[in-house]
Amino acid sequence: MLVFIVLLLCFLGKCILRMHGQDLLSGDSFRGGNRSLHAAEMPPQKGQAVSIRTEGRKTGPNGPSDERLRARKWGQMTQEQWGALQGNLLNTVGQNNYKTWIEPLEFAELEDGVATFHVPTNFIGNYVSQNFGDLILHQLSTTGESIQRVHFKVPASAATAPKARPAVSSPSMAKKAAAPAPARDSLPGAPLDARFTFDSFVVGKPNELANAAARRVAEGGPVTFNPLFLYGGVGLGKTHLMHAIAWELQKRRPDLNVLYLSAEQFMYRFVQALRDRKMMDFKEMFRSVDVLMVDDVQFIAGKDSTQEEFFHTFNALVDQNKQIIISADRAPGEIKDLEDRIKSRLQCGLVVDLHPTDYELRLGILQSKVEQYRVQYPDLQLADGVLEFLAHRISTNVRVLEGALTRLFAFASLVGREITMELTQDCLSDVLRASERKISVEEIQRRVAEHYNIRLSDMIGPKRVRTLARPRQIAMYLCKQLTSRSLPEIGRRFGGRDHTTVMHGVRRIEELRVQDGQIAEDLELLRRSLEA
Numbered sequence: 001m002l003v004f005i006v007l008l009l010c011f012l013g014k015c016i017l018r019m020h021g022q023d024l025l026s027g028d029s030f031r032g033g034n035r036s037l038h039a040a041e042m043p044p045q046k047g048q049a050v051s052i053r054t055e056g057r058k059t060g061p062n063g064p065s066d067e068r069l070r071a072r073k074w075g076q077m078t079q080e081q082w083g084a085l086q087g088n089l090l091n092t093v094g095q096n097n098y099k100t101w102i103e104p105l106e107f108a109e110l111e112d113g114v115a116t117f118h119v120p121t122n123f124i125g126n127y128v129s130q131n132f133g134d135l136i137l138h139q140l141s142t143t144g145e146s147i148q149r150v151h152f153k154v155p156a157s158a159a160t161a162p163k164a165r166p167a168v169s170s171p172s173m174a175k176k177a178a179a180p181a182p183a184r185d186s187l188p189g190a191p192l193d194a195r196f197t198f199d200s201f202v203v204g205k206p207n208e209l210a211n212a213a214a215r216r217v218a219e220g221g222p223v224t225f226n227p228l229f230l231y232g233g234v235g236l237g238k239t240h241l242m243h244a245i246a247w248e249l250q251k252r253r254p255d256l257n258v259l260y261l262s263a264e265q266f267m268y269r270f271v272q273a274l275r276d277r278k279m280m281d282f283k284e285m286f287r288s289v290d291v292l293m294v295d296d297v298q299f300i301a302g303k304d305s306t307q308e309e310f311f312h313t314f315n316a317l318v319d320q321n322k323q324i325i326i327s328a329d330r331a332p333g334e335i336k337d338l339e340d341r342i343k344s345r346l347q348c349g350l351v352v353d354l355h356p357t358d359y360e361l362r363l364g365i366l367q368s369k370v371e372q373y374r375v376q377y378p379d380l381q382l383a384d385g386v387l388e389f390l391a392h393r394i395s396t397n398v399r400v401l402e403g404a405l406t407r408l409f410a411f412a413s414l415v416g417r418e419i420t421m422e423l424t425q426d427c428l429s430d431v432l433r434a435s436e437r438k439i440s441v442e443e444i445q446r447r448v449a450e451h452y453n454i455r456l457s458d459m460i461g462p463k464r465v466r467t468l469a470r471p472r473q474i475a476m477y478l479c480k481q482l483t484s485r486s487l488p489e490i491g492r493r494f495g496g497r498d499h500t501t502v503m504h505g506v507r508r509i510e511e512l513r514v515q516d517g518q519i520a521e522d523l524e525l526l527r528r529s530l531e532a
């Protein structure tokens with residue numbers, strides 16, 4: 001009997017303990033006991049109460065448990081740490097990449113060595129993972145936390161939100177968008193660069209037609225030409241103009257559903273839809289836009305299924321009288337491996353090319369960038385002639401030109417010096433070498449000989465009379481300025497002269513350039529004709 005009573009008491013005691021435990025667990029739930037340390041380090045989920053599960057742990061009814069307090073502290077610390085790391089990332093990836101790819105990331109949680117970030121779209125997630133994943137992991141590891149992996153995901157709340165899409169999809173606009181939040185996962189568009197507007201686009205002869213056509217489309221009036229096809233070489237402003245159209249349309253016609261994306265993103269979305277068996281959603285989404293802008297369409301050349309889908313999307317939109325704007329690096333007819341039926345569709349509207357920049361346009365772009373830099377570097381002095389020099393020397397593309405100027409300003413501000421010609425040549429020696437026009441020594445000799453009306457043979461011959469020696473020195477000077485040849489090489493091409501003779505000639509012309517207006521004018525004329 002005694003044994004029975006003891007057993008009964010034990011059983012009742014266990015029941016009471018278990019009930020008590022469940023009561024306590026009803027307020028908060030906890031994660032597995034064997035991972036209790038890690039669970040206690042879990043940061044709170046965004047927008048929710050802390051959700052940490054464990055077994056057999058208790059918390060008082062009047063306040064959070066120790067674990068919960070620790071979890072909060074950890075969460076705050078991590079957000080702070082992430083904030084600090086963002087600064088490092090900005091320095092490493094540059095402002096443009098940062099704004100487009102890093103800024104939209106929201107730190108969500110750290111669990112089992114996996115740091116999770118929320119991203120507005122799967123596309124951004126994949127892009128960041130592929131291009132900046134290692135960098136972010138490296139930065140996170142500097143905090144001393146044990147992090148093996150970074151993971152990017154679209155938050156569930158965004159994926160299940162009602163389907164709505166802003167007129168133009170961009171992270172900054174997505175941030176501005178009022179509730180209800182758009183279904184970010186359904187946004188296939190690429191972020192727009194806030195700097196690429198019509199205001200910041202410098203117009204010159206080479207791009208005036210493209211600019212005018214882009215502006216017309218950006219008015220959002222009745223569709224007059226479809227598609228607008230912009231093409232041109234690398235870095236000539238195609239993307240800039242497309243973004244400018246998108247921004248302008250957003251301002252003027254916020255009712256329109258504008259979608260900008262690269263052909264690569266189009267393909268990516270298409271493949272993803274196939275994989276997820278969501279082709280109907282894909283078709284519906286692309287057919288519901290009012291303005292479709294596809295950048296770098298040459299990318300889909302040779303990709304049969306993507307071309308097929310693009311073709312149908314294109315036709316469906318044109319049939320509905322929806323505006324399409326396409327860009328490519330060459331004219332439709334010249335895109336290799338692009339189906340003929342697509343080529344002919346692309347030629348149906350207005351095909352406009354952006355010509356390579358000329359000196360005046362390059363100078364205009366540099367001047368406009370310098371105005372922007374004046375705000376950032378108010379104390380920096382810029383010597384006369386530097387912009388003209390850069391506009392002359394860097395004619396490859398605007399991207400390189402801009403990059404050179406950015407570097408120059410950053411460098412000058414770091415060393416606290418005026419931007420002189422000498423500093424420019426030092427700081428940008430590699431860019432200047434790389435973008436050197438392929439002007440040959442022979443071409444210079446020929447032009448100078450023509451200009452001074454002397455025989456080419458006299459240019460390289462032994463005679464030293466002033467009427468021949470001066471043009472020869474001018475030609476040597478121009479060879480030094482406009483080619484990458486060394487002094488000994490130049491000497492060899494001038495009838496096997498010694499490099500000291502070339503050096504003397506170059507110095508003499510440098511002096512005369514300042515003292516003698518006629519020589520300065522001749523040099524300018526010759527340089528222009530050689531660079532034309």
Ligand SMILES: Nc1ncnc2c1ncn2[C@@H]1O[C@H](COP(=O)(O)OP(=O)(O)OP(=O)(O)O)[C@@H](O)[C@H]1O
Nearest residue numbers: 200201202233234235236237238239240365398399
């Ligand atoms: N006319 C212009 N005025 C001001 N900035 C310009 C102009 N043309 C190009 N740029 C600048 O040059 C850079 C490169 O331009 P963009 O990216 O639009 O070139 P792209 O033609 O699309 O090149 P890619 O073929 O490589 O895609 C951008 O920073 C852009 O702002």
